Amino acid sequence: MPDVAIAARNLQKWFGEDAARTVAVRDVSFDVYLGEMLYIVGPSGSGKTTLLSMVSGILRPNEGQVAVEGTDLWSLTNDEIAEFRLRKIGFVFQDYHLFPRLTTAENVAIPLILRREPWDESVKKALTYLDVVGLKDRASLPPVKLSGGEQQRVAIARAMIGQPDILILDEPTASLDGDTGRNIVTFIKEQVLNAHRSIVIVTHDARIYEYAHRILNMEDGQLKGITQGQASAK
Amino acid sequence: MKGLLTLAYKLLVNDRAKFVALLVGITFAVFLMVQMTSMFAGVLSRASSTVLNIGARVWVMDPAVNTVASSIPMPDYVADFVRSVDGVKYAVSLYSSGALVKLKDGAFQPVSVIGLDDTSLYGRPPMELGRIEDIYAENGFIVVHDSEFEKLGNPKIGTVFELNDHRAVIVGIAGASSSGLFGIPTLYTTYTRAQQYIPSTRFTDAYILVEPKSESDIPHIKAEVAKLGYLALTSEEFISRISTYYTYKTGLGMNILIMTAISFIVGLSISGQTFYTFIIENLEKFGALKAIGAKGRELVWMILFQATFVSLVGLGLGIGLCTCVIFLAKLRMPNYAASIVAGNLLLAFGMVIIIAAISSYIGVRRVLRIEPFDIFRG
Numbered sequence: 001m002p003d004v005a006i007a008a009r010n011l012q013k014w015f016g017e018d019a020a021r022t023v024a025v026r027d028v029s030f031d032v033y034l035g036e037m038l039y040i041v042g043p044s045g046s047g048k049t050t051l052l053s054m055v056s057g058i059l060r061p062n063e064g065q066v067a068v069e070g071t072d073l074w075s076l077t078n079d080e081i082a083e084f085r086l087r088k089i090g091f092v093f094q095d096y097h098l099f100p101r102l103t104t105a106e107n108v109a110i111p112l113i114l115r116r117e118p119w120d121e122s123v124k125k126a127l128t129y130l131d132v133v134g135l136k137d138r139a140s141l142p143p144v145k146l147s148g149g150e151q152q153r154v155a156i157a158r159a160m161i162g163q164p165d166i167l168i169l170d171e172p173t174a175s176l177d178g179d180t181g182r183n184i185v186t187f188i189k190e191q192v193l194n195a196h197r198s199i200v201i202v203t204h205d206a207r208i209y210e211y212a213h214r215i216l217n218m219e220d221g222q223l224k225g226i227t228q229g230q231a232s233a234k
Numbered sequence: 235m236k237g238l239l240t241l242a243y244k245l246l247v248n249d250r251a252k253f254v255a256l257l258v259g260i261t262f263a264v265f266l267m268v269q270m271t272s273m274f275a276g277v278l279s280r281a282s283s284t285v286l287n288i289g290a291r292v293w294v295m296d297p298a299v300n301t302v303a304s305s306i307p308m309p310d311y312v313a314d315f316v317r318s319v320d321g322v323k324y325a326v327s328l329y330s331s332g333a334l335v336k337l338k339d340g341a342f343q344p345v346s347v348i349g350l351d352d353t354s355l356y357g358r359p360p361m362e363l364g365r366i367e368d369i370y371a372e373n374g375f376i377v378v379h380d381s382e383f384e385k386l387g388n389p390k391i392g393t394v395f396e397l398n399d400h401r402a403v404i405v406g407i408a409g410a411s412s413s414g415l416f417g418i419p420t421l422y423t424t425y426t427r428a429q430q431y432i433p434s435t436r437f438t439d440a441y442i443l444v445e446p447k448s449e450s451d452i453p454h455i456k457a458e459v460a461k462l463g464y465l466a467l468t469s470e471e472f473i474s475r476i477s478t479y480y481t482y483k484t485g486l487g488m489n490i491l492i493m494t495a496i497s498f499i500v501g502l503s504i505s506g507q508t509f510y511t512f513i514i515e516n517l518e519k520f521g522a523l524k525a526i527g528a529k530g531r532e533l534v535w536m537i538l539f540q541a542t543f544v545s546l547v548g549l550g551l552g553i554g555l556c557t558c559v560i561f562l563a564k565l566r567m568p569n570y571a572a573s574i575v576a577g578n579l580l581l582a583f584g585m586v587i588i589i590a591a592i593s594s595y596i597g598v599r600r601v602l603r604i605e606p607f608d609i610f611r612g
């Protein structure tokens with residue numbers, strides 16, 4: 001049995017109260033294992049992003065627990081959760097959210113800067129990670145000068161630079177063409193995933209399902225089932 | 235923290251359009267505020283020029299006097315009484331009045347005439363040319379070399395003009411620490427000659443200048459003078475009284491205050507609006523920082539740093555611009571009444587801090603309200 005990186009139990013989340021209450025996630029439990037690439041899939045409004053936010057320490061559930069590497073995430077204070085995210089979790093947002101006024105290298109260095117590491121050393125270290133994603137020669141450019149795929153790789157480098165145990169990607173291929181999307185996911189799987197790291201991806205892009213170890217199917221806020229991905233079958 | 239502040243600095247400065255707009259707004263506001271208050275300070279300083287130039291420690295006057303120029307002559311016995319008060323080292327009468335002089339070219343020029351005590355010449359000005367004793371010479375007058383000097387045709391020692399059909403001769407040129415408010419030249423002569431040359435009222439003692447034996451004697455002197463129905467003020471109190479009069483009783487202070495407040499509102503509006511737009515445009519980015527792991531207080535520090543940095547740079551530029559304008563204005567107009575004093579700078583600093591505080595407060599509220607989940611939701 002592989003080690004559990006994230007254990008989510010009986011997660012519930014609703015928005016609004018009384019008659020205006022909308023339940024986004026209903027009693028969802030699952031585990032994410034180390035060395036695993038787990039997909040959360042489902043139609044729009046099925047609760048994928050809400051679920052991802054709860055397991056990554058961004059959105060407090062109304063009910064249920066999330067244990068990340070044995071730590072009960074939602075028993076921590078807000079500052080402790082922020083620190084936990086900074087140290088343990090790397091994020092790749094759907095729209096990348098790169099800073100247009102910073103260089104590519106400075107964007108990648110942000111997690112280290114938030115960890116209070118010196119600016120120059122952080123930017124220097126960012127060059128190493130830009131090299132990993134094949135963009136070292138673009139280090140001094142602002143992100144707006146890069147293509148969508150390149151920006152995605154910058155966002156991945158930013159998520160990786162803190163060497164987090166868990167990588168969270170929200171719709172990583174949504175704004176990329178098929179080939180670029182597949183290249184990105186291949187890159188993540190080959191260069192980022194390892195035995196000590198888990199990757200959770202929210203997507204509804206069926207073109208990349210083949211890379212998943214397991215796939216969580218969400219519908220109307222409920223977990224409809226967990227299927228083994230093709231990668232696992234291989 | 236240094237890395238975070240560097241990040242904040244780069245986010246601010248690299249957004250050139252917003253940064254320049256913020257700087258322009260604050261610089262303009264500071265310029266207007268400092269300019270307005272400097273003019274006011276200049277006016278107040280000049281309104282008290284006679285007090286400063288005469289340099290007496292204590293001034294005795296009619297209680298209705300509000301400014302040096304509006305003196306109310308006192309009977310001779312007041313001076314005698316003051317001399318008799320315990321603690322008075324000596325006391326002399328001062329003549330102060332306005333007059334018209336007829337210049338060599340036939341033009342008439344209003345002047346302010348100060349008549350010094352004949353015996354002591356107490357309150358004498360520092361001499362630039364000639365000797366103070368020459369004031370005793372026949373028809374002798376000493377002219378003050380201030381910004382109004384040229385209105386008398388740049389007189390030299392020996393220059394002759396008419397004063398109320400009397401011959402007057404310049405026997406010396408004096409310096410002055412401060413020029414007068416009303417843009418007219420100043421002449422010094424003896425008390426007796428001033429009385430003889432200028433048509434006078436029944437009483438002629440505009441002020442009685444008092445030198446106390448010690449500072450501790452001043453309260454007693456003031457009390458004794460008050461018993462006689464007159465007012466004794468130290469030079470600082472007299473200057474303060476003049477300032478209070480111009481500030482609160484002439485409309486000048488209120489107008490300056492209104493202009494300063496308008497400058498503040500303009501600065502606050504421009505910089506507040508621009509800073510708010512800057513925050514709104516970067517709101518998602520701040521949300522992303524939060525999601526990555528930035529704590530709320532770290533984002534607050536970043537915003538405070540940005541607001542403080544741009545405000546202080548704007549303050550420096552505004553003061554620099556104002557200094558340049560006043561310097562250039564004084565080159566062209568030597569009697570331009572504006573002076574930057576510590577009070578102006580403190581006021582501008584305080585106003586800028588308020589602008590920074592309000593601007594950053596608005597930004598901080600928005601940034602603290604953004605939830606990282608909003609970034610995921612898109």
